[in-house]
Amino acid sequence: MYAAVRRYEGVTDPAEAGRRVNEGFLPLMRQVSGFVAYYWVDAGDGVMVSTSVFHDRAGAAESVSKAADFVRDNLASLLPNPPQVMAGEVLASS
Numbered sequence: 001m002y003a004a005v006r007r008y009e010g011v012t013d014p015a016e017a018g019r020r021v022n023e024g025f026l027p028l029m030r031q032v033s034g035f036v037a038y039y040w041v042d043a044g045d046g047v048m049v050s051t052s053v054f055h056d057r058a059g060a061a062e063s064v065s066k067a068a069d070f071v072r073d074n075l076a077s078l079l080p081n082p083p084q085v086m087a088g089e090v091l092a093s094s
Contacts, residue, residue, distance in 0.1 A: 001036060001090040002060035004052045006067055006083040014042045017078045021050070025070045032066065034059035048079075053090065060087050 011017055021040045029038045034055035041049045052063040064085055071079055 001093065002054050002057045002088065003090050004054075004060045004063050004067075004085065004087040006050045006064070006085050008048045008050075008079045008081065008083045009046060010079075010081045011046045011048050012078050012080065014046075014048060017048060017075060018042065020074055020078070024074055025067070028066050028070065029063060032059050032062050057089070 018040055026038060029035055029052060032054065036053040036055060037051075038053070039049075039051045041051070043049050050067065052060060052067075054060045054063065064087060067083075071083075
């Protein structure tokens with residue numbers, strides 16, 4: 001399995017960002033080949049973290065690209081700063 005993690009800082013409206021992610025981005029993620037799970041977390045203090053999990057590296061890479069497009073087109077006003085993006089192989093899970 002592979003995961004992509006994105007950390008967004010300076011989020012202006014976490015509830016609205018969550019609503020848009022749930023209604024617009026999650027359906028896109030479910031269509032990516034190898035999709036396993038997606039999480040959108042309000043870490044507090046204007047920080048939100050997303051985690052996408054896929055069976056293969058290609059799915060994780062595609063999720064990063066789709067996330068960038070979705071943020072640009074639908075969340076730019078709520079997520080004003082570029083995210084910190086990390087991706088790699090899952091070495092332990094439960």
